[in-house]
Amino acid sequence: MKEKNLKKLSAERPNVVFIIADDHRGEAIRAFGDETVQTPVLDSLVASGTACRNTHIFGGLTGAVCAPSRACVNTGIPIFRAMIGKDMMIREHSSVIRPDVRLMPQTMQGAGYLTHAIGKWHNDKASFARSFEGGDKLTFHGMSEHTKVPVYDYDLTGAYPKEQEYIERTFSTELFTSVAVEFIEDYREDRPFFLYVAYTAPHDPRTAPEPYASMYDKSDIPLPPNFMREHPFDTGDMAGRDEKLARWPRDEGEIREHIADYYAMISHLDAQIGRVVEALKAKGIYEDTLIVYTADHGLAVGQHGLMGKQNLYEHSVRIPLIFRGPGVPEGKQEHALASNIDIFPTVAGLCGVDLPEETEGISLCPIFAGEIDGVRGIVGSVYRDVQRMVTDGRWKLIRYYRSPETNTGTERIQLFDLRSDPWETQDLSAEPANAGIIERLASELASWMQASGDILQDKPVLPVTSLA
Incomplete structure (x- = not known):
């Protein structure tokens, strides 16, 4: 089909590029006031779209907060009703989404979108299979080395048996970006697409490639105002995997090095997102595409004497949420309270797609339209x-x-x-x-x-x- 017709169809119901990062805390974007981190691409999306600065995750019932957070984003439902699993609190990974719950990509597919996934899912394979009709470089793991990523090709059966998994050596962020760019370049369908790009960055191991690995000098990294050598009391998860990534008590030099490595991963991710943006522009569909950027949760990296996301301080529960595209005000930073279960209803609202009856999140579209100041009191x-x-x-x-x-x-x-x-x-x-x-x-x-x-x-x- 000719690209001008694709553009026309997309203008009626926009294409969607939904990008979700891993461990990117809410304030670690230069446009949000962090004067150290360099994020020119995300800054440009903020300048030409709307950033929801007060968006919080619903949380998680195990140390692996990634999986329940992604379930909340994709279902718009609190984890207590979206997920299943006996003794969810004490299982190391509780990731199964209820089979009767309809997910965001599943709903978009039902509304006429072609749904295509790239990268990390981290929920159950059955929920993935009913949500996407295509995909590439898919991983169902929580984490891996960034140059040793266990991935699958898209499996029409939805089974994804272990013997079909293979290792990719290209750095994860570049790997996922390259296949996203290929999808955009090769797209010829006569219907809009919903492209779900799920990165494993900036999650550790924080081993960004050059020149990003050398971008930040640890001696120039300021410590956050809430840096502590030790947290003053037992939070209930003081000895988990994440907390063991730095010595106790926390050393200022070591924490600066961790922050430098964290920012290097973010800046590398930012540059790769720029490749996706450029592909949309080259295709002539950038202005007709809704771009969403968010993360599954934040991260402490030395704040409050903590390293991980297994806490409820703002650095761990507040996430970036940026919308850019049709129906989104330009250059607005919105401070109304929001939950990550509100993301799916907002995407649906911007695309004119009806929500499943069981969805409990609240669309932020009335805020974008200037009709109300907020959708949540708490x-x-x-x-x-x-x-x-x-x-x-x-x-x-x-x-x-x-x-x-x-x-x-x-x-x-x-x-x-x-x-x-x-x-x-x-x-x-x-x-x-x-x-x-x-x-x-x-x-x-x-x-x-x-x-x-x-x-x-x-x-x-x-x-x-x-x-x-």
Whole structure:
């Protein structure tokens, strides 16, 4: 089919390039005020689109937060109703999406889109098979070395047996980008496409190729204001894999090196996304394509004395979310509260696609249209059976539990004023003047837990000594 006809069809219902990164925390983009990291391509998408700066993940019930976060993004449903698996909290990887739940790519396919996947899925193969009618360089693993990536070719049967898996040596970010570019260049269908590109960067091992590996000098890397040598109490997950990536107590020089390597991975990823953008422009369909950029969760990398994402501080639960394309305002940074379960409804709304009845997320399209200021009064997040969080955008309450399963964790709360303390350095929970704020947030957290089907909804939100 002639490309001008493809462009016409795309203008009526836009093509979609949905990009999801692994471990990219919300503030680590230069356009968002980080003066160290270099992200010119993402900056350009922010300048020509809308960035939803206050988007939080729903959370996870195991240390592998990637899988439940991706399930929330692709179903628009809280993990307690989107996923299945006995004893989800204590299983190392709980990744199975319920078979009766319709996913974002599955819904787009039903609306006439050709759905094509590249890269990391990390949920079950059955949910993948019912969502995509094509794909390339597919991996169902949580992580790997970036130059030793176990991948599959697309399998029409949906089985993806182990014997069909093979190793690719091209650096993962470049590998996935190259096949995404090929898909765009070769596309000739008379229907719009939904291209899902799931990177494994900037997840460790943080081994960016040159010249990116040498882009950041660790001696020039500023430590974040909330750097700590040690976290002041047991969060319930102090000895997991991620926390062992740096020595205890945390050393300033070592943390600077980790941040430099993290930023190198992000800048390399940014450049590769630029190749996708250029392919869309060369095809003549850039202006008719909705580009979405997000991540499955954030990462501490030394903040609060932590290294991983197994916590509910902003660096771990707040993610980048950028929309650019038809129906999206240009040059807007939106600070309304959002959850990652809202991403699917927003994509559907921008594409004129009806949502499945079971979807629980809320479209951000009315905010884009200027009809309302926000869709949520609060957002919450969960981690295993040891942490729960709620924020109204200014005040944030984190509730910590002691796990009977692992005998880890601490019975306590933290309260932060994100307006005056965005780095969460001052716990205000002990100040008597804040008792009313704590009680209000505790009530909202309890209601949110019940509405979400939280497995801890019957546990008290406040520890008995919190207001003594």
